[in-house]
Amino acid sequence: MQKILVVEDDQLIQRSLKEALELKDYEVIQAFNVKQTLEIMNSSIDLIIMDIQLPDGNGISLCQHIRENYRTPLLFLTCKNSEQSIVEGLSAGGDDYVCKPFGIQELYARIQSLLRRIPVNQDIIYTADLKIDTKNYQVYKNGQLLDLTNVCYHILLCLIQHHGMVITRQNLLDLVESQTQHFIEDNTLSVHMKRIRQTLGTYHGQSYIETLRGVGYRWGQ
Incomplete structure (x- = not known):
């Protein structure tokens, strides 16, 4: 079972994402702020879904910090929908960017695409x-x-x-x-x-x- 870490401080969105992802047989790990994310993060996590606006920090900086040690696919899920925000998120190491409100079928498709990533060492x-x-x-x-x-x-x-x-x-x-x-x-x-x-x-x-x-x-x- 693939593990998805959801970094989101909104309780309602967290609950909705957890229910939706578990319907697709993903194991969901929840973090509500930067501190919890850094404590939870490890190499067994297959995908990260992260908000940018967090109560104790910024998702962009958190992404940069994670990228120092992990290449885990990371999808930003946020209400910040300006071109500048999208460029900042992707430049920081994000692999994809979805704006709220979002369609759950689109999110499923983005997740599946990220998890299909081809291994770098494949001949x-x-x-x-x-x-x-x-x-x-x-x-x-x-x-x-x-x-x-x-x-x-x-x-x-x-x-x-x-x-x-x-x-x-x-x-x-x-x-x-x-x-x-x-x-x-x-x-x-x-x-x-x-x-x-x-x-x-x-x-x-x-x-x-x-x-x-x-x-x-x-x-x-």
Whole structure:
């Protein structure tokens, strides 16, 4: 049974989330503030659902603190719905962001997407009509080897490994620089994304990559 830590100070929302998640056979662990979250947090937790406004602190800072030790998928569930708040949450290490009020079916879908994350050390990854050979840094579409630069490969791999999650532009820049040891400018990232899309083409008439304007990108297949 997968464990979900819900960090929310509103008793009614906590109770509603617990009941809804248990209907889907998730084990729910509850925390009502920052202090409790830090006491409860451990590597056995599969997913975190977190509010930003907490009585003894801020969810953004708490997320940054958690990211120092854990890569557990984290979904912000909050009434703060401005673009700036969304960017701050994702840049702090959040994997997805849902605004209140929310639909429970949408929340279920977001949770399932986060829990489907592909392991980083998987040698062969299949998604849609693509095959990614992570040992040889090669990408195939319907058996045909695609011509991708090293930078484009790492961007693509990051998006695929975090299937369904929003990856901010800054996170992509940081990842590519750490993998390639090459500085990548922000406007250059847009060029690389365009090249990736052109190389991949479409799948059933749809782009593989979804753009969230002002935020980042998400692998949609």
